Amino acid sequence: MRQGAVGHVRLVEHDGRSVVxxxxxxxxxxxxxxxxxxxxAPTGLPVPELIRVEPGSILMTLLPxxxxxxxxxxxxxxxxxxxxxxxxxxxxxxxxxxxxxxxDDALIIRRYREAGGPPLPLAIPPAxxxxxxxxxxxxxxxxxxxxxxxxxxxxxxxxRGDPLRELARAAWGAAQKDPRAFDVIVDEYxxxxxAVRAWSAIHAAELWLWFAEAGPADYLEQLTVTLRRWPExxxxx
Numbered sequence: 246m247r248q249g250a251v252g253h254v255r256l257v258e259h260d261g262r263s264v265v266x267x268x269x270x271x272x273x274x275x276x277x278x279x280x281x282x283x284x285x286a287p288t289g290l291p292v293p294e295l296i297r298v299e300p301g302s303i304l305m306t307l308l309p310x311x312x313x314x315x316x317x318x319x320x321x322x323x324x325x326x327x328x329x330x331x332x333x334x335x336x337x338x339x340x341x342x343x344x345x346x347x348x349d350d351a352l353i354i355r356r357y358r359e360a361g362g363p364p365l366p367l368a369i370p371p372a373x374x375x376x377x378x379x380x381x382x383x384x385x386x387x388x389x390x391x392x393x394x395x396x397x398x399x400x401x402x403x404x405r406g407d408p409l410r411e412l413a414r415a416a417w418g419a420a421q422k423d424p425r426a427f428d429v430i431v432d433e434y435x436x437x438x439x440a441v442r443a444w445s446a447i448h449a450a451e452l453w454l455w456f457a458e459a460g461p462a463d464y465l466e467q468l469t470v471t472l473r474r475w476p477e478x479x480x481x482x
Contacts, residue, residue: 285338366475
């Protein structure tokens with residue numbers, strides 16, 4: 246069993262084949278993933294197919310590939326680059342009715358400051374039209390074979406939001422592992438680097454809050470040290 250940040254995922258047998266069972270304690274995140282996967286089913290995008298939905302539990306197809314975050318740096322970077330075609334496709338879809346709104350950035354800033362996070366140049370950029378967003382586009386949620394993306398998983402944070410906000414989250418997070426990733430991701434998506442970079446501090450604060458509340462403590466300590474070096478932090482210059 247793999248325990249994620251918001252649930253438990255394991256392989257089980259169903260009708261003679263291996264499938265994925267995902268259990269989530271948060272009903273809102275459970276319902277969001279179901280809503281997103283149902284909306285994505287007819288699009289042809291490489292996402293799991295729902296098999297059975299029960300309160301707190303989702304059974305879905307097992308797709309090929311392994312998590313991109315387990316690959317060596319150059320292959321991981323190639324996979325992130327390749328995933329931008331898929332991210333643009335997602336952003337081009339009509340969000341299904343009932344999909345949650347984007348995170349409240351004003352609240353994130355207020356909570357971050359109240360919690361005593363390192364000083365950051367926190368300002369909310371003007372938001373563009375809301376699109377279908379995955380919510381957590383990272384190498385941990387991309388399955389790949391030799392850098393070729395075979396699946397996009399974990400849609401429980403899907404929402405209607407600004408595409409540059411989501412792109413910035415993906416690019417800034419990836420840059421913390423590999424400083425090359427920010428420019429590679431933004432350029433492959435086809436966005437303006439400065440416009441995307443304007444969101445970086447918001448995502449840094451959001452991640453710091455996550456570690457402050459959910460741990461682990463060593464991740465929080467490491468990120469705190471990193472943010473104290475702003476603007477030298479990867480993805481900010």
